[in-house]
Amino acid sequence: MRSTLRLLAAALLVVPVFTGTANAADHGQSPIHFEQARKVxxxxxxxxxxxxxxxxxxxxxxxxxxxxxxxxxxxxxxxxxxxxxxxxxxxxxxxxxxxxxxxxxxxxxxxxxxxxxxxxxxxxxxxxxxxxxxxxxxxxxxxxxxxxYTESELAAAAEIAPKSICGSNDYRDTLCYRTSNPTEFGRTNAVARLLRNGGSLCTAWRVGPNNRMLTNNHCFTSGTGIEVWFNHQCTTCGGTTSATVTKVLVASVLKTSIALDYTLFSVTDFPTVSQFGHLELDPRVPAVGEEMYVIGHPAGKLKKLSLRDDQNAGGYCKVSAVRVPGDSAQSDIAYRCDTEGGSSGSPVLSRQTHKVIGLHHWGGCPNQGVRVDLIAAQISPLL
Incomplete structure (x- = not known):
């Protein structure tokens, strides 16, 4: 156990660290940001x-x-x-x-x-x-x-990992919102967990009706050995048992960008995962204050929906800033929806259109996603 945690701590120390520009709500301070893959x-x-x-x-x-x-x-x-x-x-x-x-x-x-x-x-x-x-x-x-890792190893790893839970942890199992927020819940099936080369996690999602998926460039740029797990989610709200998982492999990388931190890819045996539906892009700059949500696998857990924000009096998550620095100038949007390591590659959706406005890639409170209008300009011909 001790050797495992020492190795994990060393891995966390080499995670790239960035500084971003805070909005007025952050009192002019520049938060530390970090990519959100998770070793598991x-x-x-x-x-x-x-x-x-x-x-x-x-x-x-x-x-x-x-x-x-x-x-x-x-x-x-x-x-x-x-x-x-x-x-x-x-x-x-x-x-x-x-x-x-x-x-x-x-x-x-x-x-x-x-x-x-x-x-x-x-x-x-x-x-x-x-x-x-x-x-x-x-x-x-x-x-x-x-x-x-065992449950105890995962818990110990979480304790030493950088944090991006903003205030209290408000994300919940996706199934918890099936009745109260059926539209948001209906978008969760298209989101999948990535198991990268057997040892670490990210999140990905189906974009459009064809064999196309999106995640972060820092999750992978070559598809060798990357598993894609669909339906890895609870069968009951608050439960620990997963539904039956459908696994495929990354087939090919179609386009990737360091500057916008995305990788567009296809998968093997696409007919087996087409049943899980897809998400649509909303290629615009969202408004500050626009309600939004994040779907993903924070800390490698069964799929979660990050919808509420205790930093906003318990209301819905909101876009807190736009055109903030990311890997490129003005490339990101910011928000305080709760995320953790493993959330990298999660879709950020607007509650107005229920389409994707951002590709989550940084934690640090505020957390950040790459603007989808910029990504769409590069990948639309391939969808």
Whole structure:
């Protein structure tokens, strides 16, 4: 535990730090801003060779919220299958000799990463196509894993992370607003969690009806190994159980910008996530005082809706400033909706139009998002 936290603390120290220009409500002070990705997992070296008499192994990391496996030296006789699943078999990924055909493998220089398994146990098996024994010549080596932090590790990490909860924490599970704010709730399905290379989190969302998604440039610029989790949200208001998650991989990066901190990308197996709907851009500069909200995965949690602001007498979140410095001059809008590490890439929506007016990327109270009118000018031909 101590070594994990030391590594995490070191990672937090190298997060880029920026200064932004405060509005009048901030009494002329310049707040410290920071990008809001969140480290949530740790790599481990393992060595298990499957083949011959050894047909299966179980990776057990008690309390971890996911397990992601890496393989090298894959050699499968035609018809044999490498399977990675949870113990119940409800989440299962199958790989043949043509690993790319699965659509769930992220290839690298030494082998490939399988899709993560939600929970603390992953079962890896090498079998024949009919479920029987694999051919004696088939083999594969499991050489490393990434396991998600336990609840206690996540809590400890949150304690040492930079804060962007402005006053009291007012964000809530998305489902809590299904009845009271059905329009805002109706926009939440299009938002997904990103698991970056097995070890850290951001947020992303579907933009437009086609296979297009947006997140921050500081979340990734190359799609290798990036998982996209849809429907990772509570089944009850205040609950801890997630709905059934649909996972796909980033397929390609279509356009990215450091100056406006965005990455536009597509995903594999798009038909499986088209059911979650999409958001529309509102390419204008919002008014100061305009009510707004943020949808995302702060601190890597099940999806949250940040709608209320105790800094505003408990009313709705509002845009507090526009044309404030971001990665470029006058590129951002500011607000005090609560966010945390993992919120990077979240959509900022207007309560007037319920369309996206900003791409959240900085914490620091006020928190900041990149103006969508600037992003839209660059990406509209690709949507």
């Amino acid at each position: 997992g740790e790599d481990e070296v393992v060595r298990t060779v499957l083949g011959g008499e050894i047909a299966t192994t179980t990776i057990d990391r008690p309390g971890s919220w996911y397990v992601k496996t890496h393989f090298t030296g894959l050699r499968l006789v035609a018809g044999d299958v490498l399977t990675v699943s949870d113990p119940a078999g409800t989440e299962t990924y199958r790989y043949t000799s043509d690993v790319r055909a699965s659509g769930t493998a992220a290839l690298d220089a030494t082998g490939f990463w399988a899709m993560s398994i939600t929970g603390d146990r992953a079962v890896v098996s090498l079998t024949g196509g009919d479920g029987g024994r694999a051919h004696p010549a088939s083999r594969v080596e499991l050489d490393k894993i990434t396991r998600g």
